[in-house]
Amino acid sequence: MARVRLIDVAELAGVSMKTVSNVVHDYPHVAPALRSRVQSAIDQLGYRPNLTARRLATGRTGMVALAIPEIDHPYFSELSRHIAEEATRRGYRVLIEQTLSDPTAERAVLGDREAGLVDGVIFHPVQMETLDIAKLDAGTPLVLLGEAAMPVMTDHVMIDNVQAALDATRHLLSSGRRRIAFLAVTADDITGSTSQRLLGYQQGLLEAGVRLDPALVLEATEFTAEAGVRAVTEAIVRGVEFDGVMCRDDRFAIGALKALQAAARSVPADVAVVGWDNTALASYTSPTLTSVSPDKAAIVVAAFDLLEERIAGYRGVGRHVVVGHSLVVRESAPGH
Amino acid sequence: MARVRLIDVAELAGVSMKTVSNVVHDYPHVAPALRSRVQSAIDQLGYRPNLTARRLATGRTGMVALAIPEIDHPYFSELSRHIAEEATRRGYRVLIEQTLSDPTAERAVLGDREAGLVDGVIFHPVQMETLDIAKLDAGTPLVLLGEAAMPVMTDHVMIDNVQAALDATRHLLSSGRRRIAFLAVTADDITGSTSQRLLGYQQGLLEAGVRLDPALVLEATEFTAEAGVRAVTEAIVRGVEFDGVMCRDDRFAIGALKALQAAARSVPADVAVVGWDNTALASYTSPTLTSVSPDKAAIVVAAFDLLEERIAGYRGVGRHVVVGHSLVVRESAPGH
DNA sequence: CTGAAAGCGCTAACAA
DNA sequence: TTGTTAGCGCTTTCAG
Numbered sequence: 001m002a003r004v005r006l007i008d009v010a011e012l013a014g015v016s017m018k019t020v021s022n023v024v025h026d027y028p029h030v031a032p033a034l035r036s037r038v039q040s041a042i043d044q045l046g047y048r049p050n051l052t053a054r055r056l057a058t059g060r061t062g063m064v065a066l067a068i069p070e071i072d073h074p075y076f077s078e079l080s081r082h083i084a085e086e087a088t089r090r091g092y093r094v095l096i097e098q099t100l101s102d103p104t105a106e107r108a109v110l111g112d113r114e115a116g117l118v119d120g121v122i123f124h125p126v127q128m129e130t131l132d133i134a135k136l137d138a139g140t141p142l143v144l145l146g147e148a149a150m151p152v153m154t155d156h157v158m159i160d161n162v163q164a165a166l167d168a169t170r171h172l173l174s175s176g177r178r179r180i181a182f183l184a185v186t187a188d189d190i191t192g193s194t195s196q197r198l199l200g201y202q203q204g205l206l207e208a209g210v211r212l213d214p215a216l217v218l219e220a221t222e223f224t225a226e227a228g229v230r231a232v233t234e235a236i237v238r239g240v241e242f243d244g245v246m247c248r249d250d251r252f253a254i255g256a257l258k259a260l261q262a263a264a265r266s267v268p269a270d271v272a273v274v275g276w277d278n279t280a281l282a283s284y285t286s287p288t289l290t291s292v293s294p295d296k297a298a299i300v301v302a303a304f305d306l307l308e309e310r311i312a313g314y315r316g317v318g319r320h321v322v323v324g325h326s327l328v329v330r331e332s333a334p335g336h
Numbered sequence: 337m338a339r340v341r342l343i344d345v346a347e348l349a350g351v352s353m354k355t356v357s358n359v360v361h362d363y364p365h366v367a368p369a370l371r372s373r374v375q376s377a378i379d380q381l382g383y384r385p386n387l388t389a390r391r392l393a394t395g396r397t398g399m400v401a402l403a404i405p406e407i408d409h410p411y412f413s414e415l416s417r418h419i420a421e422e423a424t425r426r427g428y429r430v431l432i433e434q435t436l437s438d439p440t441a442e443r444a445v446l447g448d449r450e451a452g453l454v455d456g457v458i459f460h461p462v463q464m465e466t467l468d469i470a471k472l473d474a475g476t477p478l479v480l481l482g483e484a485a486m487p488v489m490t491d492h493v494m495i496d497n498v499q500a501a502l503d504a505t506r507h508l509l510s511s512g513r514r515r516i517a518f519l520a521v522t523a524d525d526i527t528g529s530t531s532q533r534l535l536g537y538q539q540g541l542l543e544a545g546v547r548l549d550p551a552l553v554l555e556a557t558e559f560t561a562e563a564g565v566r567a568v569t570e571a572i573v574r575g576v577e578f579d580g581v582m583c584r585d586d587r588f589a590i591g592a593l594k595a596l597q598a599a600a601r602s603v604p605a606d607v608a609v610v611g612w613d614n615t616a617l618a619s620y621t622s623p624t625l626t627s628v629s630p631d632k633a634a635i636v637v638a639a640f641d642l643l644e645e646r647i648a649g650y651r652g653v654g655r656h657v658v659v660g661h662s663l664v665v666r667e668s669a670p671g672h
Numbered sequence: 673c674t675g676a677a678a679g680c681g682c683t684a685a686c687a688a
Numbered sequence: 689t690t691g692t693t694a695g696c697g698c699t700t701t702c703a704g
Contacts, residue, residue, distance in 0.1 A: 005681060016691045021683070029689060048474070050452040052391045053681030056696045061388065063431070071420055072616070077413035084407055084434040093453075095399075096432045098420040116386040116697085117429075138384070225620055254620045261622055280408070281620065284561055284590045286597055341697060352675045357699070365673060389697030392680045452681085 004045045013041035024049055060119055064307065067097040067109040067123040073223075074250065074279035076124070079145075082300040083122065090304060092119070101126040110136040120307040125149050126192075141310030143303045147193040154318040155306040159294045159325040161193050165200025167327050168246055168274050168292050173208045175336040177244035177272055180205065181216040183231055183256055184248040185223060194248055197276070201246060215240050220252060228255020229262075236263045243271055244333070250275040250282055253289050257332070272333035287331030298323035340383045349377035360385055396455055400643065403433040403445040403459040409559075410586065410615035412460070415481075418636040419458065426640060428455070437462040446472040456643040461485050462528075477646030479639045483529040490654040491642040495630045495661040497529050501536025503663050504582055504610050504628050509544045511672040513580035513608055516541065517552040519567055519592055520584040521559060530584055533612070537582060551576050556588060564591020565598075572599045579607055580669070586611040586618055589625050593668070608669035623667030634659035 006024075010017045015038060022030050023038040030038075041047075055061050066083050068076045080096070087094045095118055099105040106128045109121065120141035125133065125148045133144070134151035144156045172180050182201050184194045198217070205212055218235050220227035228247065232255065235242070247253035253275030257267060265271050267287055275282055278293030302321045329335055342360075346353045351374060358366050359374040366374075377383075391397050402419050404412045416432070423430045431454055435441040442464045445457065456477035461469065461484045469480070470487035480492045508516050518537050520530045534553070541548055554571050556563035564583065568591065571578070583589035589611030593603060601607050603623055611618055614629030638657045665671055 003681095006683095007681080017682080018684085018691060019689090022690085031689070034690085046474075048448075048451040050392075050681050051450045052388060052397065052452045053696090054683075055388045056386075056392050056698090057681080057683040059696075070417065071407075072410075072413040072417040074408075074410075074413075077408040077410075077416075080413075080432070081406065081408040081434065084432060088434075094432050096416070096420060096430050098417065098424075112384075114387045115384040116388045251620075258622060281617075284587075284617065284620070286594060286622070339697095342699095343697080353698080354676085354700085355674060358674085361699095367673070370674085386697050389680090390699075392682090393697080393699040395680075 004047045006047070006049070009038065009041045009045055009047045012045060013038045055116075061117065062091065063093045063095050063118045065095045065097050065109070065118045065121045065123075067099055067106075067121060067125075069099050069101045069124065069126050071096065071098050074281050075277040078279055079124075079296055079300065082296050083303075086300045086304050090308070099126070103127045107132070107136060110138060110140075110142070112138070115140070119311050122303050122307065141307055143307045143310075145299065145303065147196055150318070150320065152318055155310065156318055156320045157299050157302045157306065158320070158322060159299070160322050161196035162200040162203070164276075164292050164294075164325045164327075165197040165246070166204045167200075167325075168276075169201050169204025170208075171290075171327055171329070171335070172244040172246070172272055172274065172333060173204060173210070175272060175333065178210055179213075179216065179242040180210075180244035180246060181218050181235065181240070181242040182246050182248075183218045183220060183228060183252050185220050185227075186217065187219065187221075197246075197248065216242060218245075220255075223249070223251065225251045225255040225258070228252035229259045230255075232256045232259035233263065236265075244274070245271060246274045246276075248276055250277050250279045250289060250291055253291070253332070254281060254285055257285055257287075257289070267332050268334060274327075274333050278328050282328070282330065285332070290330045290333035291328050293326050293328045295324045295326070340381045342383070342385070345374065345377045345381055345383045348381060349374045391452075397453065398427065399429045399431050399454045401431045401433050401445070401454045401457045401459075403435055403442075403457060405435050405437045405460065405462050407432065407434050410617050411613040414615055415460075415632055415636070418632050419639075422636045422640050426644070435462070439463045443468070443472060446474060446476075446478070448474070451476070455647050458639050458643065477643055479643045479646075481635065481639065483532055486654070486656065488654055491646065492654055492656045493635050493638045493642065494656070494658060495635070496658050497532035498536040498539070500612075500628045500630075500661045500663075501533040501582070502540045503536075503661075504612075505537050505540025506544075507626075507663055507665070507671070508580040508582070508608055508610065508669060509540060509546070511608060511669065514546055515549075515552065515578040516546075516580040516582060517554050517571065517576070517578040518582050518584075519554045519556060519564060519588050521556050521563075522553065523555065523557075533582075533584065552578060554581075556591075559585070559587065561587045561591040561594070564588035565595045566591075568592045568595035569599065572601075580610070581607060582610045582612075584612055586613050586615045586625060586627055589627070589668070590617060590621055593621055593623075593625075603668050604670060610663075610669050614664050618664070618666065621668070626666045626669035627664050629662050629664045631660045631662070 010020045122143050124145040130149040130151050133149050150156050218231045220231040245256050275289045275291035278291040282289035282291040342353050346356045458479050460481040466485040466487050469485045486492050554567045556567040581592050592609050611625045611627035614627040618625035618627040
């Protein structure tokens with residue numbers, strides 16, 4: 001069981017390390033006789049190259065870090081799956097880093113006291129803002145996801161949140177809704193995705209000549225389905241009238257569905273509900289959930305494209321790529 | 337932005353590499369004067385130790401691999417979250433390896449042609465069986481999860497599936513159900529968890545004097561909610577009578593809920609439904625889902641305990657630890 | 673308490 | 689086509 005090294009194989013086969021290395025790497029120009037002699041030495045000894053040593057020698061780790069707030073949030077777990085698959089396709093392994101939206105943990109993703117761990121980082125920040133990131137960025141190739149921050153020198157992949165919210169709002173309006181609520185956590189999220197979605201929401205209402213009403217912005221205390229239930233229930237209790245709800249994510253939408261059901265409001269007859277992220281949850285509910293669907297596969301492909309360019313040496317200004325989205329229409333907010 | 341090394345710091349501070357290393361590692365016996373001189377050199381140069389080099393020198397990687405079938409399956413994403421948190425607590429990073437239940441990918445987890453990548457592996461096999469694993473196990477510390485395989489020399493963490501299924505069955509029986517169906521994929525899963533759960537299910541029925549009926553074993557074609565819908569719908573169409581359904585996992589239970597709703601069967605009045613895994617999904621449905629709840633946190637702690645013993649050098653026979661479970665009772669199958 | 677130097681296992685430039 | 693050898697950056701005896 002003792003550790004066998006390249007040189008052990010070389011000795012057994014009676015060749016140099018270089019030749020063994022060539023065989024290991026399928027280097028084409030190796031005499032067939034030698035190749036098979038070396039190969040059988042490898043098999044006999046059960047040799048397996050030591051990756052750490054290879055890394056030190058080459059300077060490449062073959063790993064990317066994926067830093068996300070919560071692994072088990074449906075959106076992020078689905079994103080992670082795409083990342084894992086794309087990484088495999090491109091020959092990388094994935095190191096997972098859960099920040100729990102904690103500023104310290106987020107900072108650690110970038111300012112980490114160690115180096116040489118991964119070739120690049122795909123990071124979806126929540127708390128860190130543009131300047132924090134610009135300051136801490138330590139030179140490891142980095143691609144940002146989401147809307148929390150966008151330093152000019154850093155690459156970034158996102159969807160057009162304003163447009164997506166506009167699409168969803170128009171969809172609700174076109175089915176005759178006029179009192180459309182927006183369910184979100186706004187307290188801690190001034191600069192991020194939520195404000196962009198609110199923008200699209202407002203634009204949609206205004207272009208349809210519908211008056212904005214602050215009472216229709218429903219504030220949840222945190223990002224859970226339960227908080228969504230509470231926010232919607234309170235609104236109903238307060239007597240707020242609405243015939244549609246746009247939700248910041250699918251979990252909120254589930255909360256909204258529950259609250260409406262408890263209040264004996266029928267979905268979609270009385271109130272239409274739209275979620276966001278189009279996670280698997282959207283098809284699990286009843287009624288099934290109409291949801292804004294960011295093109296997750298495209299996000300991941302774009303992120304890797306940018307990252308690999310950085311890894312290859314690109315040092316220029318940050319590229320901001322916008323990928324597609326769509327509105328997946330299901331029962332909770334059908335077309336007219 | 338050039339790469340700063342230990343020796344650069346040493347030169348700037350006018351000390352040896354050893355001293356710098358001592359400072360980096362907070363080694364206690366360093367003269368305060370030196371320490372601060374070194375520290376300021378570190379700061380000035382922005383030195384960060386290269387992890388790869390450290391690994392090569394120490395032989396420890398500080399990483400564990402987590403090999404699971406699907407990152408975005410709710411059970412595994414929740415498990416992953418626990419793993420990530422426990423890993424952080426114990427000073428490890430997590431490399432994620434998605435097998436998609438593919439035999440080749442599973443084999444690669446163990447028989448991997450490279451070594452020295454991680455200190456240990458936590459692996460939830462689906463396809464690989466006991467002997468496959470016993471054969472391929474290459475000596476990297478390994479802990480198995482689930483019931484697919486349990487080689488005698490390998491550590492293993494699981495819950496008592498038979499007992500848990502028995503508990504759930506008794507629960508249904510005690511609320512007066514007598515025609516209890518079991519929804520699962522049985523075709524490809526003879527030796528695994530499903531058969532154990534079926535065992536507990538049968539035992540529960542028999543001890544209550546209820547006759548077994550093969551027609552009550554509902555077979556889904558794959559592990560998705562949709563397949564669950566189809567299986568339950570077909571049973572209803574075939575005229576199979578039942579007043580309870582135990583489901584192999586929560587996603588099947590969601591499928592069952594949908595199928596029952598579509599068939600205008602009321603849950604739990606007409607049919608009680610029990611899920612398995614107690615994922616977040618269970619509280620998202622309506623009615624909410626009664627579900628068998630493996631103690632995920634305990635699974636993860638036990639897995640790390642075993643793994644760290646292996647990493648520390650334990651070479652003995654496999655330990656098989658059984659952690660707790662409970663039945664979380666919600667609306668879909670309330671108590672009597 | 674600090675310094676010098678020998679590895680850790682592999683890669684790659686340079687020779688042969 | 690194959691062999692030699694000098695690193696990659698850090699840790700860690702062993703001296704001093």
